[in-house]
Amino acid sequence: MKTFIDQLGNHHTFETTHKRIVSLVPSQTELLYDLGLEEHIVGITKFCVHPYHLKSTKKIVGGTKKVNYDKIRALNPDIIICNKEENTLEIVEELREICPVWITNIITIEDNFQMISDFGQLFNCRTESQKINDKLGFALTEFKKFIKDKPPETSGQKVAYFIWKNPYMVAGSDNFINELLKLNNFENIYGNNPETSGRYPEIELKKIRLDGDPDLVFLSSEPFPFKEEDAFEIGRFTHHAKTVFVDGEMFSWYGSRLLKAFEYFKILHSKI
Incomplete structure (x- = not known):
């Protein structure tokens, strides 16, 4: 027993x-x-x-x-x-x-x-x-070193991570996605925003610049299948944000998937 x-x-x-x-x-x-x-x-x-x-x-x-x-x-x-x-x-x-x-x-x-x-x-x-x-511990240490060695001009970029449409929903605070964004040295504009509090708050696109005006807009592959027209619609409400389609499994799946995520994040950084 x-x-x-x-x-x-x-x-x-x-x-x-x-x-x-x-x-x-x-x-x-x-x-x-x-x-x-x-x-x-x-x-x-x-x-x-x-x-x-x-x-x-x-x-x-x-x-x-x-x-x-x-x-x-x-x-x-x-x-x-x-x-x-x-x-x-x-x-x-x-x-x-x-x-x-x-x-x-x-x-x-x-x-x-x-x-x-x-x-x-x-x-x-x-x-x-x-x-x-x-294996995860070793990979995490290596990834933190990778992030630390990134050029200052690419560090701390502001991000809005979208998970849903109609209504638009984003990753807020107190969730695994936000933790991985912080690990990647991204500043989640909805991660500590009193106007849009919650784990996955609904947002108004027209207010995205007031909410933090992100440098990057991440459109997750799950749970909503975002398309190019969604990227255009969201992007036009930002100042000059770059819209990136990201693999939602790498940001939201925990467990052993995290081993694959570290390598994915390195590739992602090379593209933005």
Whole structure:
């Protein structure tokens, strides 16, 4: 009998290591796979696209905001992995009627290290989790050196990171995207703006110059598929901002995806 505490402070007591896992968070599904737990994953969401073959070998139980409880129940899971931001409280409470629900809460890179370590303990794959964290630690140190060596004229550029249209929504404060923007030495104009507070505030395009007049406008590939016409529409409300389409997975997926993100960020800096 062992007791574990998830990232919301919930206490869980388990007699045995889990054998049947349902994951309702795409990035955490990828992490479970990278930890060598593929055979124990029985259910995933339709957005769990990495690795791609899981969509044909595992049961799809819905999305992140709407799940099929009957499908999950039929899988007879012994643990369900959720996330505070990705899944609603209503979903979590309903899932608790099926089996224990482990909830992660990832805002900082340290939270990410903690989640990976927790999974190592929870699923008895401590060696694998330590290897991933060691690689991440090394890559993070190297990336910080890369950023430190950037020319002063390219440092501290102001950014608006768009995630949605109709209404327009951006990455604000207290979220993983904002943390990675800061790691890249970008100043998120909505990261500490009292006029547009919140994790993902709605904004008015016509006020973007008053909100901070960004040097760069990042249009994320997810969850909204921005197009060239969107770039033009947003760009004309700025002063002279450069609009860049960015890979949303690299900015918003935590877990082992962060290893790929560091290399992606280096390439991104070479283009702006």
